[in-house]
Amino acid sequence: MREFITILLVVIFAPILGGLLNGLDRKITARMQGRVGPPLLQPFYDLFKLFGKEKIIVNQRQILWAIAYLVLIVTSLTMLFLGSDLLILVFVMALAAICFVLGGFSSKSPYSHIGSQRELLQMLAYEPVLILLAIGVYVTNGSFLIKDIWTRPEPLLYSLPLVFVAVLIILTIKMRKSPFDLSTSHHGHQELVKGITTEYSGPYLALIELTHMYELILILGLVTLFWIRPLWMGLILAFISFFIELVIDNICARMTWSWMLKITWIGGMMLCLVNIGFKFI
Numbered sequence: 001m002r003e004f005i006t007i008l009l010v011v012i013f014a015p016i017l018g019g020l021l022n023g024l025d026r027k028i029t030a031r032m033q034g035r036v037g038p039p040l041l042q043p044f045y046d047l048f049k050l051f052g053k054e055k056i057i058v059n060q061r062q063i064l065w066a067i068a069y070l071v072l073i074v075t076s077l078t079m080l081f082l083g084s085d086l087l088i089l090v091f092v093m094a095l096a097a098i099c100f101v102l103g104g105f106s107s108k109s110p111y112s113h114i115g116s117q118r119e120l121l122q123m124l125a126y127e128p129v130l131i132l133l134a135i136g137v138y139v140t141n142g143s144f145l146i147k148d149i150w151t152r153p154e155p156l157l158y159s160l161p162l163v164f165v166a167v168l169i170i171l172t173i174k175m176r177k178s179p180f181d182l183s184t185s186h187h188g189h190q191e192l193v194k195g196i197t198t199e200y201s202g203p204y205l206a207l208i209e210l211t212h213m214y215e216l217i218l219i220l221g222l223v224t225l226f227w228i229r230p231l232w233m234g235l236i237l238a239f240i241s242f243f244i245e246l247v248i249d250n251i252c253a254r255m256t257w258s259w260m261l262k263i264t265w266i267g268g269m270m271l272c273l274v275n276i277g278f279k280f281i
Contacts, residue, residue: 007078014077018213019043021220025246032250043213050206058107058199065103066204070211072096077218083147087134090127093218097123100208104196115195119183121257125264126170132272133222136163139279146225155227157237162275164226166268168241173260174219176212177249180260 023040030037039045057063073096079089097119104116134144140159141148149156157164173180184195197208223241224234 003082006081010078010081011074014074014217015210015213018216019047021216021242022213025242028243028246029250032246043209047206047209050201050209051203053202055203056201057204058109061106062103062199063204065099065106066200066207066211068099069096069103070207070214072099073211073214073218077214077221080146080218080221083145083150085144086137086146087131087144089146090130090134093130094123094127100196100211103200104198107199109199111194111198112196115183115198118257119196121261122173122180122183125180125260126173126268129166129170129264129268129272132269132276133160133163133167136160136272136276136279139276149225150228152229155229155233157226159279160226160275162271164223166271167223167226168244169264169268171219171223171241171245172248173264175216175245175249177245179248179252179255181249181254182257182260 020040020043022043023038026042027037027040072092076089076092076096079085079092101116101119101123104112104119137149137156137160138144140156141152172178176184182195184197197205200208220238220242223238224231227234227237
């Protein structure tokens with residue numbers, strides 16, 4: 001019963017919090033650029049407007065992959081709140097990203113295909129770091145279970161500081177921020193077409209946007225694990241990380257995919273390996 005209530009709360013409140021953070025993102029970004037910006041609730045206005053539009057699809061597979069993407073991200077988020085296996089959670093997140101890619105490949109649009117290819121490159125960049133995060137947690141705790149992190153006497157950040165820096169690097173990719181916003185063209189001035197979501201519209205594009213709200217809470221939840229006791233410290237750490245990503249987004253131009261791979265593999269992976277290696281010394 002307790003698990004059911006937890007899942008219900010996650011499903012209901014996670015997109016609300018994710019939408020508010022997206023609204024705050026737009027507001028802070030506008031202030032950094034000397035603009036007023038849209039209302040805080042603008043992401044919800046956009047979402048409801050999309051759900052009210054006409055249903056137009058390229059093929060039935062497009063709907064299937066969009067729904068699978070949403071279901072798997074929600075599953076990952078509930079696994080996080082239930083204290084499940086971190087390594088399995090990472091694999092479920094990877095499967096969700098693959099569904100997103102297949103949704104892009106399901107149409108014949110060259111722009112959608114290019115966006116899907118770039119999404120695959122982003123996966124190659126951040127997935128190794130997420131796997132090394134899970135390995136680092138196992139080396140530190142002797143278990144992949146997230147609930148074992150909750151009972152640690154000291155914050156995980158003390159044991160895995162370099163891994164935390166690596167997570168911040170890939171957080172830029174997962175939040176789809178510059179300089180690594182390659183697959184969906186988050187900033188309209190960078191490309192004329194949207195990328196992987198080019199052929200999505202109306203309610204089906206709303207499903208993708210809703211999934212991104214869940215995903216934002218998921219990745220910030222992973223950041224919170226580095227300082228889970230007391231929880232308010234972990235929430236502050238997650239918000240600081242969120243703000244840092246907004247600053248990076250506004251001061252950096254978008255880089256090429258090769259730069260992304262170099263920074264995440266040479267920088268992020270090496271930080272993780274050095275940190276984990278010191279645990280054996």
